Amino acid sequence: MKIVSVRLAFLTLGLSLASLSFAEKADQDKPVILEAEKVSVNDVKQIYDLNGQVLLIKGSIIVTGEDGHIAVDSQGYEFVDVVGTPEAIASFRQRREGLADEFMQGRGAQVTYDAKTEFLTLTGDASLKRLLNMQxxxxxxxxxxxxxxxxxYYHVTPPKDAKPDDLPLARAILSPRRKATLEK
Structure with missing residues (x-):
């Protein structure tokens, strides 16, 4: 029983990062470029629905998927929700403030990004990488x-119906912070 609880504790992995980089602040002032097979725009409510081969670009942010929904709040912040298909999963990429070639890059069945809180959620066989100079x-x-x-802060969780036999369902490979921040 202790092994199961230790494994479950690992699955709710929360890791605090000591890096000084944040999302690219200049992205907020960039225009949104939307591409899809079908785009529905409600300019009054600031809601955009996209269907088929979705591509959203805003500064250094690039989001892809099959279907998407974007809502813009009164302050101009976007809330992006994009889903993929088994053949074409949803993806997210954003340059980070600070180091010239540092990016966050993720994939999953669904990508949700709140530009106001700078909170990214990847769901369904998800992966997230922090890259520096493509490493x-x-x-x-x-x-x-x-x-x-x-x-x-990273947080990795298993599906609600996960069984102890399915473990481990979360994995993290983390570089030492001191080395990563000294190689500027």
Missing amino acids: MLDQLKGWKIEYDDVKQ
């Missing part, structure tokens, strides 16, 4: 990955 620094895999860019 992987951190990599997470799991059913659901949450990443809070403001607090520099």
